[in-house]
Amino acid sequence: MTRRDSPEERAPAPPAARKALPRTPRALPASLIFFGDRFAAIDKPAGLSLRTSRADPHGAARGLIEALRFRDRELFAGREPQLVHRLDESTSGVVLVALDVDIHRELVTRFAERQAEKRYLALVWGHPRPAAGRWEARLGPDRKDRRKMKVDPEGRPALTEYRTLGKAAHVALLELTPRTGRTHQLRVHLAAAGHPIVGDDLYGGPREHGIRSPALRSALAPGRSLLHAFRLAIPGLEPEAFEAPLPADFRAALAACRISLDTALAIPPQP
Numbered sequence: 001m002t003r004r005d006s007p008e009e010r011a012p013a014p015p016a017a018r019k020a021l022p023r024t025p026r027a028l029p030a031s032l033i034f035f036g037d038r039f040a041a042i043d044k045p046a047g048l049s050l051r052t053s054r055a056d057p058h059g060a061a062r063g064l065i066e067a068l069r070f071r072d073r074e075l076f077a078g079r080e081p082q083l084v085h086r087l088d089e090s091t092s093g094v095v096l097v098a099l100d101v102d103i104h105r106e107l108v109t110r111f112a113e114r115q116a117e118k119r120y121l122a123l124v125w126g127h128p129r130p131a132a133g134r135w136e137a138r139l140g141p142d143r144k145d146r147r148k149m150k151v152d153p154e155g156r157p158a159l160t161e162y163r164t165l166g167k168a169a170h171v172a173l174l175e176l177t178p179r180t181g182r183t184h185q186l187r188v189h190l191a192a193a194g195h196p197i198v199g200d201d202l203y204g205g206p207r208e209h210g211i212r213s214p215a216l217r218s219a220l221a222p223g224r225s226l227l228h229a230f231r232l233a234i235p236g237l238e239p240e241a242f243e244a245p246l247p248a249d250f251r252a253a254l255a256a257c258r259i260s261l262d263t264a265l266a267i268p269p270q271p
Helices: 015-019 057-065 070-076 101-112 185-192 216-221 246-259 263-265
Strands: 031-035 039-044 093-098 117-126 134-135 140-141 148-150 158-165 172-178 227-232 241-243
Touching: 031 070, 031 241, 039 057, 057 070, 057 093, 093 101, 093 241, 117 185, 117 246, 140 185, 148 185, 158 185, 158 263, 172 185, 216 246
Parallel strands: 093 227
Antiparallel strands: 031 039, 039 093, 117 172, 117 227, 134 158, 140 148, 158 172, 227 241
């Protein structure tokens, strides 16, 4: 078994190429967290899409493997990896990849039966009140915008638990635990509560323009949603828990806001 936890950065594009690119964050290499005989855990970078298609159902998994460093990609040679679950393109963090059909079926079933505990970190606008609680609004597709989901009383049940880990003048750091797995669940619940994720222009719109400090304004305009799947645990799995370190842009935003991640994560959850 092999463990990895240190992402590396690619060399920047030459100036001429950079000018031609849109102003979106560039996906960093993926990082291998764990590699075993039957499955692997990978730290997906923001900007890497895991969308699948009927024509190529394993294409997203291959794309994730190809984003790894060469020495880690070599571990998957001769295997047919399959995604167990997905993250949005702008979301970073832990993703499980099955290495055989049987473990894929088993892990997908564990997710469907809500046996997997997923914990996210999100930097959001404003300060939720109360500081900890749950959101239970039902969710359904937004008929006016096919890219989005919305709160819909006739939609599917959705449950998100949250707690505040730290606060600054304009934002709060939250720990989010989704108890269901609806599309865009965390993003929609937060937006509906009036606290969209920093950088999530689809559901919240940019709000950094009123900030006077240029450095803080820049840190709170990361070009992607500051949402990170930092921990995934499945009881009975060996190992049963995986964690992904916070990406550099997220750390920079917290530092600019003077929110200590170590102090925040040391806060015990309320019973």
